[in-house]
Amino acid sequence: MTKKDKSEKSERILDVAEELFALHGFDGVTIRQISNRAKVDVALANYHFGKKLDLFHAVFDRRAELLSSSRRELLQASSGKKQTLEQIIEAFLLPLKMAQQTGDPGWKNYLALLANVMISPLWSKAMMGKVYDIRVEEFITALKGAFPKAKEEDIHWCYHYVSGALALTLAQTGRIDKLSGGKCLSSDFDAAYERMIPFIAAGFREVCG
Known part of the structure; x- marks a missing residue:
């Protein structure tokens, strides 16, 4: 071979x-x-x-570094300038955009897997710290710059809510399809991305503003 x-x-x-x-x-x-x-x-x-566990880690790690480094590049794109809140959020929601733009159908599978890991007490502790938590720290730092007078716990709670909304969206459960009578599709990452940025920004400004 x-x-x-x-x-x-x-x-x-x-x-x-x-x-x-x-x-x-x-x-x-x-x-x-x-x-x-x-x-x-x-x-x-x-x-x-x-073993299967080793394969599970290999699958998870294969796209993690690319996604994480792409987030960092976007977050630092306006380095030296004061970033808008929307720019910071856009960097964090990059997975939704990448899944639509790469043309690789495997990204949607990976992001569903990522969502499962994010919300699992077991897998989150074992796997998120290797790559993703470093980017989260950078995201939190950027948010502190956007809201210098905000309480740190408020910023962390808002991040927590953002992370939950992102995980549910990435999971593509189909629940919104049923609840909306087909007007919304959990697989439509473009529609989700378009609405999440203003929705999340409004929440941050209300709590941390």
Whole structure:
């Protein structure tokens, strides 16, 4: 097997695992199911990634650094200038925009997985600190600059609410589809992104303003 073949099979395993973990969570998926969908031997999946837990981490980490670094670049784009609140929020909500613009359908699977990790007491502690919490600290620092007179606990609570709204949106549960009678779609990240920035900005200004 050539290096190219190995790389392609490895990526296929990651893509399939990403989709299945996003749909069913860690406990709802087996290595055999992933291997069958990826059309590889179980032994090959084990060879590339080890145990299921190792594969879960590999799937989560694969896009984490790209997403995190892209957020940082956007947050620092106007470095040296006073950022508007909307610019700060835009950087944090970048996942919604990236999922629509990259043309890679795997991003929606990854973001659903990210949402599951964000709201899980177990996985959040184990996985969010590696990459994402550093960006959150930068986000909080930027918010403190936007609201220099705000109480620190108010900023953290507002971030908490933003994080929850983002997680629910990324999870694409379909609940808003049902409640709205089909007028809103949980898969429509463009519509969610467009409305979340002014909604979140108004909340921050009301609490921290």
